[in-house]
Amino acid sequence: MSDNRPIGILDSGLGGLTVAREIFRLMPHEKIIYLGDNARAPYGHRSEDVIRKFGLQCAKHLIDQDIKMLIVACNTITSVALEQIEECVRDLPSIGVVLPGARAAVLRTAEKKIGVIGTKATIRTGAYTKAIQSIGGDIRVFERESPLFVPLVEEGLLDRDVTRSAAQHYLYELLDLGVDCMILGCSHYSLLMEVIQGTVGTRIQLLDSALWTAKEAQDILTALKILSVSKGDGKAESRFLFTDKIDQMERKVSQFFGSQLTSAEYVIIGDM
Amino acid sequence: MSDNRPIGILDSGLGGLTVAREIFRLMPHEKIIYLGDNARAPYGHRSEDVIRKFGLQCAKHLIDQDIKMLIVACNTITSVALEQIEECVRDLPSIGVVLPGARAAVLRTAEKKIGVIGTKATIRTGAYTKAIQSIGGDIRVFERESPLFVPLVEEGLLDRDVTRSAAQHYLYELLDLGVDCMILGCSHYSLLMEVIQGTVGTRIQLLDSALWTAKEAQDILTALKILSVSKGDGKAESRFLFTDKIDQMERKVSQFFGSQLTSAEYVIIGDM
Known part of the structure; x- marks a missing residue:
């Protein structure tokens, strides 16, 4: 059995391109349809009602594209609206x-103390704490919102004084709590890996959810026997949909995706 | 002649409450209808097409409320979409x-060198340079985008190391250019007045557009003889409409408005 239809990847903007990049690294023949709602991004400071509404509008648009699997690549949408989106996708x-990300951290913490950083909305839901505790084991979880990291990445300020200053502002407190693993609970944060590692020191293992999500997607496609049998270049055959053509789009895409997109399409979601 | 109808104030979120506050200081008997599109804020990093679309949707909603004047309190919307909004409002x-803000700066610069800081979209349009040059005089204008200031204010980080670090990052270059006046071309920035003044030194005069806009609104209402003759408490009789009930709304309102709102209503704009 096989399925050559694309994988749908849903994101509030461009950050989910980190998941797309890992998908292509692991499964170069798979193609994707990516939808990033960058006309309304970032989502991380909005209310749960609005995140759920925007997230569902985008999910429905993607589901209509005849995809074989849906990956919600945004931590904020996952934390707030995954349950409602899963009701919509039915048997997809x-x-x-x-x-x-939670599973990877549970396997790695020796001290049984995991730190999580993310947007306001992600942290407010306690989604990572619930996920870690559902996996089991006597693990303490310390979550900390670090909302400035998204605009810092968006501005391309990956290694500046202001970025190090923000990292210290957010992370010193987590260090004092004795965590030995830290989940980067927002797709933007993987671009700050160096500054964050420099701030927390090498004793603390950083976990990027994008990588683990791509691995899990591969496991599921394999288990369901719906991997693509095409030998084509998945990346070249993929479609990338956005709701706004923002300033410096190319620079930002390259930052998250590691290369340029072969093409980008612009769509209107929810009448906006 | 007089007109007891409210003044409409349009903003992308909460920053325009600084204009509302100045309106009540100058004209305590005037009432307003404020509309802040905080479900889609901030606007400053979006494309002109999207800012124009969102701005017009909100402007139309306000115009339908039977107002006697419209103030666009957001620098980004003003810079990108004022012309289109003015076509919509017709004789209002x-x-x-x-x-x-431009007029105030032109009157104050001795060196004939004015600095402007604002969002990406505001600076990209060159709206302040055009406005200053339309007023006249041989004045050089140096515009600089400083997008991190909005999230810093939103996070309430008004006087922290990370905020001073961001101020240095953005402002030292303007200092080297010899400006003697600096327009705070985003309503959020007035909350950073102290950090900005501390960074640029007291030789440079900072100009907050909110204050000058409220004064200009007063001049226009006076000239048109449409001030209110009510002796009521304008603030208490005003309406405040938002598109999202965001986290820590009360803290943020108080930051911009100086006090709490008597009530807030939630509306849906453009089907979002």
């Missing part, structure tokens, strides 16, 4: 970014 | 925040 396989 | 008096 779907995953979010929270559980894969 | 309307002003943006750019021209009042």
Whole structure:
């Protein structure tokens, strides 16, 4: 059995391109349809009602594209609206970014103390704590919102004084709590890996959800026997949909995706 | 002649409450209808097409409320979409925040060198340079985008190391250019007045557009003889409409408005 239809990847903007990049690294023949709602991004400071509304509008648009699996690549949408999105997708396989990151952290913590950083909305839901505790083991979880990291990445300020200052502001407190693993609970944060590692020191292992989510997607496609049998270049055959053509789009895409997109299409979601 | 109808104030979120506050200081008997599109804020990093679309949707909603004047309290919307909004309002008096701030700066610069800081979209349009040059005089204008200031204010980080670090990152270059006046071309920035003044030194005069916009609104209402004759408490009789009930709304309102709102209503704009 096989299925050559694309994988749908849902994101609030461009950050989910980190998940797309890992998908292509692991499964170069798979193609995707990516939808990023960058006309209304970022989502992380909005209310749960609005995140759920925007997230569902986008999920429905993607589901209509005849995809074989849905990946919610945004931590904020996953934390707030995964349950409602899973009701919508019915029998379509779907995953979010929270559980894969949580699983990776549980396997790695020796001290049984995991730190999580994310947007306001992600942290407010306690989604990572719930996920880690559902996996089991006597593990303490310390969550900390670090909302400035998204605009810092968006501005391309990956290694500046202001970025190090923000990292210290957010992370010193987590260090004092004795965590030995830290989940980067927002797709933007993987671009700050160096500054964050420099701030917390090498004793603390950083876990990027994007990588673990791509691995989990591969496991699911394999288990369901719906991997593509095409030998084509998945990346070249993929479609990338956005709701706004923002300033410096190319620079930002390259930042998250590691290369340029072959093409980008612009769509209107929810009448906006 | 008089007109007891409210003044409409349009903003992308909460920052325009600084204009509302100045309106009540100058004209305590005037009432307003405020509309802040905080479900889609901030606007400053979006494309002109999307800012124009969102701004017009909100402007139309306000115009339908039977107002006697429209103030566009957001620098980004003013810079990108004032012209289109003015086409919509037809014979309703309307002003943006750019021209009042520009006029104040032109009157104050001795060196004939004015600095402007604002969002990406505001700076990209060159709206302040055009406004200053339309007023006249041989004045050089140096515009600089400083997008991190909005999230810093939103997070309430008004006087922290990370905020001073961001101020240095953005402002040292303007200092080297020899400006003697600096327009705070985003309503959020007035909350950073102290950090900004501390960074640029007291030799440079900072100009907050909110204050000058409220003064200009007063001049126009006076000239048109449409001030209110009510002796009531304008603030208490005003309406405040938002598109999202965001986290820590009360803290943020108080930050911009100086006090709490008597009530807030939630509306859906453009089907979002």
